[in-house]
Amino acid sequence: MSNTATLATLSGSDLAADPNWWRQAAVYQIYPRSFSDSNGDGLGDIKGITAKVPYLKDLGIDAVWLSPFYPSALADGGYDVDDYRDVDPKLGTLADFDEMSAALHAAGIKLIADIVPNHSSDRHVWFQEALASPRGSDARERYIFRDGKGEHGEIPPSDWESVFGGPAWERITEPDGTPGQWYMHIFAKEQPDLNWSNREIRDDFLKTLRFWSDRGVDGFRVDVAHALTKDLTEPLLSRLELGGTSDGADGFDDGSHPFWDRDEVHEIYVEWREVFNEYTPPRTAVAEAWVHASRRARYASPAGLGQAFNFDLLQADFAADEFREIITRNLAEATESGASSTWVFSNHDVVRHATRYGLPQGGGRHAKGQDGKGWLLAGAPAEDLDVELGLRRARAATLLMLALPGSAYLYQGEELGLQEVGDIPDAERQDPTFFRNKGVEIGRDGCRVPLPWATDGTSFGFGDGGAHLPQPAWFGRYAVTAQDGTEGSTLEFYRKALKLRRELQTSEELEWLETGHAGVLHFRRHGGWQSVTNFGHDAVELPAGEVLTSSGPLDGRLLPGNTTVWLR
Numbered sequence: 092m093s094n095t096a097t098l099a100t101l102s103g104s105d106l107a108a109d110p111n112w113w114r115q116a117a118v119y120q121i122y123p124r125s126f127s128d129s130n131g132d133g134l135g136d137i138k139g140i141t142a143k144v145p146y147l148k149d150l151g152i153d154a155v156w157l158s159p160f161y162p163s164a165l166a167d168g169g170y171d172v173d174d175y176r177d178v179d180p181k182l183g184t185l186a187d188f189d190e191m192s193a194a195l196h197a198a199g200i201k202l203i204a205d206i207v208p209n210h211s212s213d214r215h216v217w218f219q220e221a222l223a224s225p226r227g228s229d230a231r232e233r234y235i236f237r238d239g240k241g242e243h244g245e246i247p248p249s250d251w252e253s254v255f256g257g258p259a260w261e262r263i264t265e266p267d268g269t270p271g272q273w274y275m276h277i278f279a280k281e282q283p284d285l286n287w288s289n290r291e292i293r294d295d296f297l298k299t300l301r302f303w304s305d306r307g308v309d310g311f312r313v314d315v316a317h318a319l320t321k322d323l324t325e326p327l328l329s330r331l332e333l334g335g336t337s338d339g340a341d342g343f344d345d346g347s348h349p350f351w352d353r354d355e356v357h358e359i360y361v362e363w364r365e366v367f368n369e370y371t372p373p374r375t376a377v378a379e380a381w382v383h384a385s386r387r388a389r390y391a392s393p394a395g396l397g398q399a400f401n402f403d404l405l406q407a408d409f410a411a412d413e414f415r416e417i418i419t420r421n422l423a424e425a426t427e428s429g430a431s432s433t434w435v436f437s438n439h440d441v442v443r444h445a446t447r448y449g450l451p452q453g454g455g456r457h458a459k460g461q462d463g464k465g466w467l468l469a470g471a472p473a474e475d476l477d478v479e480l481g482l483r484r485a486r487a488a489t490l491l492m493l494a495l496p497g498s499a500y501l502y503q504g505e506e507l508g509l510q511e512v513g514d515i516p517d518a519e520r521q522d523p524t525f526f527r528n529k530g531v532e533i534g535r536d537g538c539r540v541p542l543p544w545a546t547d548g549t550s551f552g553f554g555d556g557g558a559h560l561p562q563p564a565w566f567g568r569y570a571v572t573a574q575d576g577t578e579g580s581t582l583e584f585y586r587k588a589l590k591l592r593r594e595l596q597t598s599e600e601l602e603w604l605e606t607g608h609a610g611v612l613h614f615r616r617h618g619g620w621q622s623v624t625n626f627g628h629d630a631v632e633l634p635a636g637e638v639l640t641s642s643g644p645l646d647g648r649l650l651p652g653n654t655t656v657w658l659r
């Protein structure tokens with residue numbers, strides 16, 4: 092199969108000006124509050140990132156995606172934004188941001204900012220104004236306010252549930268002190284949904300896109316891109332009419348859900364694209380859209396956001412047939428939409444893949460959430476976990492991913508082989524998922540624990556003042572200093588693979604080669620670069636070719652199980 096989209100050469104100084112730099116970029120996600128703490132307050136910050144630019148450069152990534160760094164009370168890890176055009180004072184200043192951006196650019200690294208348009212925080216001036224203003228006022232029209240049902244309006248306008256659990260509506264107290272209207276929040280109650288049928292909201296976000304683009308941001312990751320437009324025609328449908336669930340669009344393939352993946356949402360992104368194209372090179376975007384696979388390409392259209400996350404591999408088992416089907420289908424979709432595909436195994440919302448793959452098969456499925464909750468994952472049960480196998484498979488999967496056409500999204504800490512932290516005490520948990528589900532889902536804190544930079548010392552080199560989520564004693568083994576320069580370490584493995592990828596990657600083509608083994612995937616890229624993954628347990632003979640790198644030790648010309656090798 093072949094994908095003949097535009098060639099992208101992602102090397103050297105071409106990168107800065109190349110309008111296609113994103114098509115095959117390796118993008119490293121930084122969750123800023125857990126990356127590096129420069130001032131010892133236990134929370135990672137912008138200056139901490141700037142200090143680690145040499146590390147990022149050595150790693151060999153093309154871009155950084157920065158999760159929200161805006162002022163926030165952290166009701167949802169920063170995805171509750173108080174002000175879209177500022178930096179959280181706990182993380183630094185706009186001047187610090189500019190300094191970080193300049194340092195990244197000087198190192199040849201692009202910067203992608205996370206933008207959160209579906210909801211603001213309840214501390215945003217707009218929401219505060221809405222609370223202080225009467226029913227029907229312009230201020231209320233920026234959000235989704237409705238009267239409740241029942242004699243005294245005491246019943247929520249519908250029985251919709253928040254993705255984090257509990258009702259999707261919260262009642263307010265009116266300025267005169269009486270119980271009042273309800274507002275909609277698909278996520279936490281501190282994240283009121285904005286009303287995207289209001290022109291003022293649309294214009295304000297265009298202003299925000301220009302604000303960051305003018306400051307040198309190269310692209311945007313669009314949070315829950317599929318939720319912005321809503322059909323709130325009365326009577327509101329009940330959960331039963333929505334198929335018993337209101338927390339996902341996976342089952343809807345026709346845009347008929349009242350708030351997920353509606354067709355009108357794309358009108359917004361056409362306007363955004365016009366703004367992106369005001370810049371040279373044009374700003375890029377990637378949609379986070381958990382939609383029916385048949386509708387994902389719309390988000391990735393060149394007239395819209397240009398790229399959309401594909402979470403298929405993330406949700407798959409470590410199995411050759413599943414991987415092959417997913418890769419084939421997604422490359423075909425990318426060709427059709429004109430986008431390039433995206434690949435990802437780990438991010439700030441899911442159990443780290445080194446842990447998922449250490450769970451009994453079906454561990455991938457487990458990643459879907461035991462109760463079918465889509466992306467909100469239950470934590471990994473320690474008793475079933477095979478840490479060594481998990482890491483081995485994670486490295487094999489990553490090396491395969493890095494050989495695929497399209498862009499690869501990496502999550503901070505995976506280059507250290509970090510495992511999920513499964514045993515954070517309840518009292519120290521932060522994720523609203525945990526609280527709103529009364530602990531049924533342990534939430535996403537386990538992949539957000541601050542990184543270990545050193546084998547010992549206060550918070551393993553994260554900073555001088557502890558870590559805002561507790562780091563387990565075993566974190567030291569995974570520290571950067573323990574792996575730097577150590578042959579065979581996961582860090583050195585990532586560095587080598589990323590460097591080779593840059594050198595080898597040219598056009599966006601992939602050709603499958605048949606191996607005669609059901610559990611082995613073998614493909615070739617332009618220029619003779621090949622990747623072979625043995626998903627099974629027994630070693631198989633290596634195909635001919637010079638070995639460039641491998642995810643684990645080889646046994647002469649034998650490729651052991653759970654291992655990937657690159658050949659030429």
Ligand code: GLC
Nearest residue numbers: 167170207278314315439440
């Ligand atoms: C996205 C983010 C997630 C956040 C949610 C609400 O899915 O990745 O972390 O909780 O949106 O903003």
